[in-house]
Amino acid sequence: MNYWLVKSEPDHYGWHHFIEQGRAIWEGVRNYQARNNLKAMQLGDQVLFYHSVIKPGVVGLAKVVQEAYPDPTVANEPAQAKFGWVVVDLEPIMLLDKPVPLALIKAEPLLANISLIRQSRLSVMPIRPDEFELILKMGQKENYE
DNA sequence: GCCAACGTTGGC
C-alpha cells in the first residue's frame, strides 16, 4: 500500500464535487513528475485530498479505484497527445473531522520533509506512511485542538 | 493583488 496527496482548487473541483459524483477521474495533469506519480498508483492506495489556494489544507481521504489509463481530455488537445498524459479514478473514503491546514503542517516538525512543503507546486505527490498517519491523526476531532 | 518558486520555451 502506498500513500499519496493530490491537490485541487475547491472552486474548480472540491471535496463536495467529489462526494456528489461519488467517483473522480483525476484528469488534466500536465506535468511529468505528477504524471509519473499517477502511473505509480496502485489499486487500493490511499490518497489525501488537498484543497489549494482557498483555505489550503488536507480535507479528506480517498482511494485509488482504477489505475492509470490515458487521459480522455487529451482528445480536446491534440497537441498534447504525444506526452502520454494519464488519469486515475478515485473514490472518497471519508471527510476528515476537521481540515488540516497547510499552516499546521508547516508548523509540525515531524512533517518538515513532506513534499507538500519541499515541492510546493507539485500537484500529485507521494507521502511517507508516517507522514500519512500523522496527518490523519491531526484531522481527528480529539487531536490538536 | 502580489510575488516567489519553478517549469517551459526559444534564441544563441
Add this chain to the structure above:
DNA sequence: GCCAACGTTGGC
C-alpha cells in the same frame, strides 16, 4: 547546452 523571458501555481 546555457540562460533569459515568460507562464503557471499557489501561498499570503
